[in-house]
Amino acid sequence: xxxxIVLLTSIGFVAAVILGIAGRLFYVDEDxxxxxxxxxxxxANCGGCGQAGCNATAEAIVQRRLEVNVCVVGGTExxxxxxxxxGYDVTGSEPKLACSTCEGGYRAARKYHYSGLxxxxxxxxxxxxxxxxxxxxxxxxxxFKACKFSAIRMDNVSGLPVFDPDRCVGCGSCIExxxxxxxxxxxxxxxxxxxNQYTQCLSPCRQRCPAQINIPKxxxxxxxxxxxxxxxxxxxxxxxxxxxxxxxPELCATxxxxxxxxxxxxxxxxxxxxxxxxxxSGKRIPVSVAADTGYKIAVVGGGPSGLSAAYYLRxxxxxxxxxEKMPKLGGMPRYGIPDYRLSDEQLDWDIEGILELGITxxxxxxxxxxxxxxxxxxxxxxxxxxAIGAWFGxxxxxxxxxxxxxxxxxxxxxxxxxxxxxxxxxxFVVIGAGNVAMDCARSALRAGASxxxxxxxxxxxxxxxxxxxxxxxxxEGVIMRCLVSPVRFxxxxxxxxxxxxxxxxxxxxxxxxxxEVIPVEGSNExxxxxxxxxxxxxxxxxxxxxxxxxxxxxxxSTIDADEDTLQTSxxxxxxxxxxxxxxxxxxxxxxxxxxxxxSIHYYVTTGAIPPIEYRQREMMAPAMIDSxxxxxxxxxxxxxxxxxxxxxxxxxxxxxxxxxxxxCQQEANRCLNCGIYCYDQDDLPxxxxxxxxxxxxxxxxxxxxxxxxxx
Amino acid sequence: xxxxxLAISATFVNNILLAQYLGNCPFLGVSKRIETAAGMAAxxxxxxxxxxxxxxxxxxxxxxxxxxxxxxxxxxxLIIASLVQFVEIILKKKSKxxxxxxxxxxxxxxxxxxxxxxxxxxxRKELAFIEMLVFSSTSAVGYAxxxxxxxxxxxxxxxxxxxxxxxxxxxxxxxAGIMSLAFIGFRGMAN
Ligand code: SF4
Ligand code: SF4
Numbered sequence: 001x002x003x004x005i006v007l008l009t010s011i012g013f014v015a016a017v018i019l020g021i022a023g024r025l026f027y028v029d030e031d032x033x034x035x036x037x038x039x040x041x042x043x044a045n046c047g048g049c050g051q052a053g054c055n056a057t058a059e060a061i062v063q064r065r066l067e068v069n070v071c072v073v074g075g076t077e078x079x080x081x082x083x084x085x086x087g088y089d090v091t092g093s094e095p096k097l098a099c100s101t102c103e104g105g106y107r108a109a110r111k112y113h114y115s116g117l118x119x120x121x122x123x124x125x126x127x128x129x130x131x132x133x134x135x136x137x138x139x140x141x142x143x144f145k146a147c148k149f150s151a152i153r154m155d156n157v158s159g160l161p162v163f164d165p166d167r168c169v170g171c172g173s174c175i176e177x178x179x180x181x182x183x184x185x186x187x188x189x190x191x192x193x194x195x196n197q198y199t200q201c202l203s204p205c206r207q208r209c210p211a212q213i214n215i216p217k218x219x220x221x222x223x224x225x226x227x228x229x230x231x232x233x234x235x236x237x238x239x240x241x242x243x244x245x246x247x248x249p250e251l252c253a254t255x256x257x258x259x260x261x262x263x264x265x266x267x268x269x270x271x272x273x274x275x276x277x278x279x280x281s282g283k284r285i286p287v288s289v290a291a292d293t294g295y296k297i298a299v300v301g302g303g304p305s306g307l308s309a310a311y312y313l314r315x316x317x318x319x320x321x322x323x324e325k326m327p328k329l330g331g332m333p334r335y336g337i338p339d340y341r342l343s344d345e346q347l348d349w350d351i352e353g354i355l356e357l358g359i360t361x362x363x364x365x366x367x368x369x370x371x372x373x374x375x376x377x378x379x380x381x382x383x384x385x386x387a388i389g390a391w392f393g394x395x396x397x398x399x400x401x402x403x404x405x406x407x408x409x410x411x412x413x414x415x416x417x418x419x420x421x422x423x424x425x426x427x428f429v430v431i432g433a434g435n436v437a438m439d440c441a442r443s444a445l446r447a448g449a450s451x452x453x454x455x456x457x458x459x460x461x462x463x464x465x466x467x468x469x470x471x472x473x474x475x476e477g478v479i480m481r482c483l484v485s486p487v488r489f490x491x492x493x494x495x496x497x498x499x500x501x502x503x504x505x506x507x508x509x510x511x512x513x514x515x516e517v518i519p520v521e522g523s524n525e526x527x528x529x530x531x532x533x534x535x536x537x538x539x540x541x542x543x544x545x546x547x548x549x550x551x552x553x554x555x556x557s558t559i560d561a562d563e564d565t566l567q568t569s570x571x572x573x574x575x576x577x578x579x580x581x582x583x584x585x586x587x588x589x590x591x592x593x594x595x596x597x598x599s600i601h602y603y604v605t606t607g608a609i610p611p612i613e614y615r616q617r618e619m620m621a622p623a624m625i626d627s628x629x630x631x632x633x634x635x636x637x638x639x640x641x642x643x644x645x646x647x648x649x650x651x652x653x654x655x656x657x658x659x660x661x662x663x664c665q666q667e668a669n670r671c672l673n674c675g676i677y678c679y680d681q682d683d684l685p686x687x688x689x690x691x692x693x694x695x696x697x698x699x700x701x702x703x704x705x706x707x708x709x710x711x
Numbered sequence: 712x713x714x715x716x717l718a719i720s721a722t723f724v725n726n727i728l729l730a731q732y733l734g735n736c737p738f739l740g741v742s743k744r745i746e747t748a749a750g751m752a753a754x755x756x757x758x759x760x761x762x763x764x765x766x767x768x769x770x771x772x773x774x775x776x777x778x779x780x781x782x783x784x785x786x787x788x789l790i791i792a793s794l795v796q797f798v799e800i801i802l803k804k805k806s807k808x809x810x811x812x813x814x815x816x817x818x819x820x821x822x823x824x825x826x827x828x829x830x831x832x833x834x835r836k837e838l839a840f841i842e843m844l845v846f847s848s849t850s851a852v853g854y855a856x857x858x859x860x861x862x863x864x865x866x867x868x869x870x871x872x873x874x875x876x877x878x879x880x881x882x883x884x885x886x887a888g889i890m891s892l893a894f895i896g897f898r899g900m901a902n
Contacts, residue, residue: 015793
């Protein structure tokens with residue numbers, strides 16, 4: 001009896017000693033919370049969460065790469081237990097739900113029958129998918145078969161998957177089963193971090209919008225009268241809808257598929273309507289903010305780009321502080337856009353919405369003078385976003401440039417919004433033909449100028465300003481002379497009295513780009529004037545920052561940053577907006593802000609910024625459809641009301657009004673709900689309305705519902 | 712005994728999994744994807760060979776000389792459990808990815824009847840050292856082979872049209888049964 005006991009005990013003892021030694025030798029310094037979390041997980045190792053096993057999941061949860069509710073087996077109890085252990089609120093963790101962006105139109109009726117093949121992946125490999133749509137849903141339901149939680153059903157009418165948000169646990173099996181990449185897991189964070197890809201089914205308008213707003217989706221909401229949902233869809237990509245609703249040049253509309261038949265959709269007026277709808281209600285729709293991550297980010301510059309970056313970083317759960325050199329936030333839209341296009345109160349509504357999320361703003365502090373990037377680092381900021389804009393107005397170095405009475409466009413406009421004295425004069429000459437030039441010319445007329453002459457050295461079709469800005473300026477009395485170039489400034493006693501100009505002709509440039517300008521001999525003339533505004537370009541003023549922090553710049557005097565990450569030469573310092581790209585549109589600055597937020601989020605949380613595969617940069621050529629079937633031409637009725645010219649002078653009253661609710665709905669109803677290849681072909685009879693339903697994130701146009709019309 | 716026949720017998724004819732039905736839980740649990748199945752197979756091969764060596768030494772030099780063979784099962788479980796712990800400690804340090812991928816299945820090997828089955832068979836057949844090495848390694852390879860083949864089938868099954876009531880474990884068990892029949896076909900090639 002003694003021997004077996006001695007033997008077993010000694011084997012056990014030897015094993016214990018060896019394990020003890022091994023434990024010391026191969027000791028892994030591991031966060032004890034990882035083990036604790038692993039113990040709370042059910043240990044099923046099902047891989048449903050997409051991780052390599054429960055241990056890997058536990059590690060990811062502790063490092064906050066995954067939400068506490070990621071486990072598909074554990075359910076709410078497990079999530080709450082882990083949340084309690086790690087000390088954060090489970091309610092703050094965002095649920096992720098599967099949804100498809102493919103809205104399919106009426107494909108089911110034309111569904112191709114693959115003989116014997118009942119799986120999307122096999123069909124794709126053999127026949128390259130659906131007979132008409134090479135990008136959209138094939139409708140054979142592999143996602144439906146892959147879902148272990150019965151959260152998908154195939155809609156008989158549309159042939160599209162319909163997702164049940166109550167059953168979906170966000171496991172992602174459907175995404176793996178879909179060969180077309182049209183299903184995605186969407187939570188608030190996903191939406192913020194997502195960037196359009198060539199593999200997605202994107203409508204042409206959505207491809208063209210620099211901010212990548214899901215336009216068909218918000219139009220679908222708007223036509224059903226769900227203005228709040230429409231606005232939230234816009235805010236997923238653009239936190240300044242009131243401002244952009246007024247000043248955006250509407251690039252999306254230039255690609256609207258409706259143009260094949262009639263007028264492009266008035267996309268931006270619908271945006272303006274829904275954002276004004278919220279503003280006039282006085283009550284803001286709450287926006288979700290993720291649980292605090294503990295990272296601190298400094299945003300330098302409170303313009304559109306800085307504000308957007310701050311907004312999205314805050315929504316991702318980071319602490320954000322904005323540093324702005326001007327007395328108020330808003331950047332160029334505040335100091336460069338006249339009140340008759342965008343007033344301070346309107347811009348303030350957008351900005352307050354951003355700050356209310358819990359963002360601190362410091363104004364009247366200039367980077368390079370009052371503080372440095374190093375200072376921010378020393379004060380615990382984990383990353384810095386530079387969005388300092390392009391505040392330096394370029395001047396043409398002509399003879400007489402030192403005379404009093406010559407200003408840059410931005411210098412002229414800024415004074416309307418600060419305490420500085422407004423530049424007065426009677427006869428104005430404006431050089432340039434961009435939006436800033438139009439703003440200067442139109443502001444000068446309102447401020448009491450008796451004549452405003454705008455000169456431009458290229459032909460009219462090369463004017464950069466929005467077409468309707470040019471016509472408005474002309475209607476208000478701005479005289480425009482194209483193919484005229486300035487030669488020198490003339491003055492007396494140090495004051496400007498006139499400008500010598502010269503006519504030019506253009507010659508096609510062999511290298512492409514802008515044509516060559518050839519002066520016409522003997523065409524010189526002198527134009528009397530007392531103020532010249534030069535709206536010929538802007539640049540960023542980087543000297544102080546470079547001296548203080550050694551930031552690299554490009555030869556165009558913009559900040560040098562990586563195109564794919566926006567990271568500058570200093571690690572952890574990012575740059576975007578006008579100071580990186582040169583002066584661009586407001587909506588492009590907003591897009592840059594969200595893009596920077598993506599990079600910064602990955603940088604602080606994981607240390608590496610993953611590249612975006614198949615990032616959509618250009619319009620997708622195959623999306624070009626050159627004729628529409630079954631679509632009755634219906635011209636737009638969303639013409640914005642404008643005040644008469646007589647009422648404009650002497651005041652900065654808003655010129656264009658917002659469309660009415662009825663116009664908004666009528667216009668949204670004209671949307672064809674385009675996919676990359678498809679569009680909703682059946683024009684709606686008047687007694688039917690489209691119903692968007694089923695997915696919490698993306699409306700699926702699954703059926704048309706009869707609506708009894710009053711007789 | 713001819714080593715070649717021993718190897719063929721252990722791998723195919725008396726396949727530990729499909730002919731002797733040992734180690735079924737990981738067979739069903741980790742066979743959904745070839746990648747995980749491969750990780751598990753590697754771990755099983757490693758642990759089986761290591762356990763066989765240690766248990767053989769303990770059996771030959773301790774239990775048999777003192778007539779304590781009745782303690783076999785108890786001792787072997789103790790040894791296998793310690794070995795798995797040992798492997799786990801080292802894997803965690805040296806190959807975190809593999810460790811994470813194996814997750815809870817690594818611990819499951821501790822109670823894996825295939826491993827215990829192999830070492831008990833070694834004891835019952837009273838194999839010499841070289842024979843023990845060949846037998847344990849080929850048995851483990853047989854296990855790995857069955858696991859990988861099965862994982863391949865299951866990947867295919869996932870994209871096949873299967874009646875809803877038969878999906879998942881049901882069709883997996885039917886497939887396992889048919890595979891087992893196929894392996895029985897090797898009967899007679901060696902003992
Ligand atoms: S719908 Fe997709 S993500 Fe949701 S539970 Fe089903 S397979 Fe998982
Ligand atoms: S019709 Fe609608 S979805 Fe199609 S391009 Fe125009 S706005 Fe976009």
